Amino acid sequence: MVPVTIAEPAVRSYILYSGILALKVLGMAALTARVRFRKKVFANEEDTKRSKGVVKYDDPDVERVRRAHLNDLENIPVFWVLGALYLTTGPSSELATWLFRVYTAGRVLHTIVYAVKPLPQPARGIAYGIPYLIKWYMGAQIISHFIGSL
Protein backbone atom coordinates (compact mmCIF):
# COMPACT_ATOMS: atom_id res chain seq x y z
CA MET A 1 0.00 0.00 0.00
CA VAL A 2 1.42 3.40 -0.97
CA PRO A 3 1.16 5.91 1.93
CA VAL A 4 -0.65 9.09 0.84
CA THR A 5 0.28 11.85 3.25
CA ILE A 6 0.28 15.62 3.24
CA ALA A 7 4.10 15.47 3.28
CA GLU A 8 4.00 14.14 -0.30
CA PRO A 9 4.54 16.94 -2.84
CA ALA A 10 2.05 15.24 -5.20
CA VAL A 11 -0.64 15.34 -2.52
CA ARG A 12 0.00 19.01 -1.80
CA SER A 13 -0.08 19.68 -5.51
CA TYR A 14 -3.43 17.86 -5.80
CA ILE A 15 -4.85 19.97 -2.95
CA LEU A 16 -3.58 23.20 -4.51
CA TYR A 17 -4.95 22.49 -8.00
CA SER A 18 -8.21 21.06 -6.66
CA GLY A 19 -8.72 24.28 -4.71
CA ILE A 20 -7.98 26.41 -7.77
CA LEU A 21 -10.46 24.36 -9.80
CA ALA A 22 -13.14 24.65 -7.11
CA LEU A 23 -12.78 28.45 -7.14
CA LYS A 24 -12.81 28.36 -10.93
CA VAL A 25 -16.19 26.55 -10.85
CA LEU A 26 -17.51 29.14 -8.40
CA GLY A 27 -16.21 31.86 -10.70
CA MET A 28 -18.58 30.63 -13.41
CA ALA A 29 -21.54 31.86 -11.37
CA ALA A 30 -19.98 35.32 -11.20
CA LEU A 31 -19.27 35.22 -14.93
CA THR A 32 -22.89 34.24 -15.63
CA ALA A 33 -24.17 37.07 -13.44
CA ARG A 34 -21.89 39.54 -15.21
CA VAL A 35 -23.26 38.57 -18.62
CA ARG A 36 -26.84 38.58 -17.34
CA PHE A 37 -26.49 42.14 -15.99
CA ARG A 38 -24.66 43.35 -19.11
CA LYS A 39 -27.45 42.00 -21.34
CA LYS A 40 -30.25 42.59 -18.80
CA VAL A 41 -31.43 39.04 -19.32
CA PHE A 42 -32.59 37.03 -16.34
CA ALA A 43 -34.04 33.63 -15.50
CA ASN A 44 -36.73 34.80 -13.06
CA GLU A 45 -39.29 37.60 -13.02
CA GLU A 46 -38.14 38.85 -9.60
CA ASP A 47 -34.56 39.27 -10.89
CA THR A 48 -35.63 41.73 -13.62
CA LYS A 49 -37.09 44.44 -11.38
CA ARG A 50 -34.07 46.46 -10.25
CA SER A 51 -32.20 46.46 -13.55
CA LYS A 52 -35.29 46.72 -15.78
CA GLY A 53 -34.37 43.50 -17.53
CA VAL A 54 -36.37 40.75 -19.17
CA VAL A 55 -36.87 37.06 -18.58
CA LYS A 56 -35.25 35.22 -21.46
CA TYR A 57 -34.00 31.67 -21.75
CA ASP A 58 -32.27 31.78 -25.11
CA ASP A 59 -29.82 34.65 -24.97
CA PRO A 60 -26.77 33.31 -26.88
CA ASP A 61 -24.18 34.89 -24.59
CA VAL A 62 -25.84 33.75 -21.37
CA GLU A 63 -26.37 30.27 -22.78
CA ARG A 64 -22.71 30.10 -23.80
CA VAL A 65 -21.53 30.85 -20.25
CA ARG A 66 -24.05 28.38 -18.88
CA ARG A 67 -22.75 25.68 -21.23
CA ALA A 68 -19.18 26.42 -20.12
CA HIS A 69 -20.32 26.13 -16.48
CA LEU A 70 -22.08 22.84 -17.21
CA ASN A 71 -19.01 21.56 -19.01
CA ASP A 72 -16.95 22.29 -15.87
CA LEU A 73 -19.46 20.33 -13.82
CA GLU A 74 -19.22 17.42 -16.24
CA ASN A 75 -15.45 17.35 -15.95
CA ILE A 76 -13.94 18.85 -12.80
CA PRO A 77 -15.63 16.56 -10.23
CA VAL A 78 -14.31 13.60 -12.23
CA PHE A 79 -10.82 15.09 -11.90
CA TRP A 80 -11.24 15.34 -8.12
CA VAL A 81 -12.12 11.66 -7.90
CA LEU A 82 -9.53 10.34 -10.37
CA GLY A 83 -6.78 12.69 -9.11
CA ALA A 84 -7.25 11.54 -5.52
CA LEU A 85 -7.33 7.86 -6.50
CA TYR A 86 -4.33 8.32 -8.79
CA LEU A 87 -2.29 9.49 -5.80
CA THR A 88 -2.79 6.07 -4.20
CA THR A 89 -0.97 4.40 -7.11
CA GLY A 90 2.35 5.99 -6.05
CA PRO A 91 3.00 8.19 -9.09
CA SER A 92 6.18 10.24 -9.35
CA SER A 93 5.63 13.61 -7.70
CA GLU A 94 6.90 15.41 -10.74
CA LEU A 95 4.61 13.65 -13.18
CA ALA A 96 1.56 13.98 -10.92
CA THR A 97 2.23 17.67 -10.39
CA TRP A 98 2.56 18.26 -14.13
CA LEU A 99 -0.66 16.35 -14.84
CA PHE A 100 -2.57 18.39 -12.23
CA ARG A 101 -1.02 21.63 -13.47
CA VAL A 102 -1.72 21.00 -17.16
CA TYR A 103 -5.22 19.80 -16.30
CA THR A 104 -5.97 23.02 -14.43
CA ALA A 105 -4.48 25.22 -17.14
CA GLY A 106 -6.54 23.36 -19.76
CA ARG A 107 -9.79 23.85 -17.88
CA VAL A 108 -9.10 27.57 -17.38
CA LEU A 109 -8.28 27.90 -21.08
CA HIS A 110 -11.47 26.02 -21.97
CA THR A 111 -13.51 28.67 -20.19
CA ILE A 112 -11.56 31.50 -21.77
CA VAL A 113 -11.94 30.26 -25.34
CA TYR A 114 -15.56 29.17 -24.77
CA ALA A 115 -17.11 31.89 -22.66
CA VAL A 116 -14.76 34.84 -22.15
CA LYS A 117 -13.21 35.41 -25.58
CA PRO A 118 -14.76 32.83 -27.92
CA LEU A 119 -12.24 31.47 -30.41
CA PRO A 120 -12.78 29.31 -33.49
CA GLN A 121 -12.28 25.57 -33.17
CA PRO A 122 -10.06 23.67 -32.60
CA ALA A 123 -9.14 26.00 -29.70
CA ARG A 124 -11.89 24.68 -27.42
CA GLY A 125 -11.45 21.11 -28.62
CA ILE A 126 -7.76 21.21 -27.64
CA ALA A 127 -8.44 22.95 -24.32
CA TYR A 128 -11.01 20.25 -23.59
CA GLY A 129 -9.15 17.30 -25.09
CA ILE A 130 -5.86 17.55 -23.18
CA PRO A 131 -7.50 17.52 -19.71
CA TYR A 132 -9.85 14.80 -20.96
CA LEU A 133 -6.89 12.60 -21.93
CA ILE A 134 -5.23 13.32 -18.57
CA LYS A 135 -8.32 11.95 -16.82
CA TRP A 136 -8.27 8.83 -19.00
CA TYR A 137 -4.57 8.37 -18.23
CA MET A 138 -5.13 8.66 -14.47
CA GLY A 139 -8.13 6.32 -14.67
CA ALA A 140 -6.13 3.74 -16.63
CA GLN A 141 -3.28 3.97 -14.09
CA ILE A 142 -5.71 3.40 -11.21
CA ILE A 143 -7.27 0.37 -12.85
CA SER A 144 -3.98 -1.19 -13.93
CA HIS A 145 -2.51 -0.62 -10.45
CA PHE A 146 -5.40 -2.15 -8.53
CA ILE A 147 -6.73 -4.80 -10.91
CA GLY A 148 -4.05 -7.29 -9.94
CA SER A 149 -4.34 -6.64 -6.22
CA LEU A 150 -7.81 -8.06 -5.66
Ligand SMILES: N[C@@H](CCC(=O)N[C@@H](CS)C(=O)NCC(=O)O)C(=O)O
Ligand atom coordinates in the same frame (compact mmCIF):
# COMPACT_ATOMS: atom_id res chain seq x y z
N1 LIG B 1 -21.57 17.59 -22.96
C1 LIG B 1 -20.55 17.88 -23.94
C2 LIG B 1 -19.75 16.58 -24.18
C3 LIG B 1 -18.56 16.74 -25.15
C4 LIG B 1 -17.65 17.90 -24.73
O1 LIG B 1 -17.51 18.23 -23.54
N2 LIG B 1 -17.07 18.58 -25.74
C5 LIG B 1 -16.24 19.74 -25.47
C6 LIG B 1 -15.20 19.91 -26.57
S1 LIG B 1 -15.86 20.21 -28.16
C7 LIG B 1 -17.04 21.00 -25.31
O2 LIG B 1 -16.45 22.03 -25.04
N3 LIG B 1 -18.37 20.92 -25.50
C8 LIG B 1 -19.24 22.06 -25.41
C9 LIG B 1 -20.23 22.00 -24.30
O3 LIG B 1 -20.16 21.12 -23.44
O4 LIG B 1 -21.07 22.90 -24.27
C10 LIG B 1 -21.22 18.41 -25.20
O5 LIG B 1 -22.44 18.33 -25.31
O6 LIG B 1 -20.52 18.94 -26.07
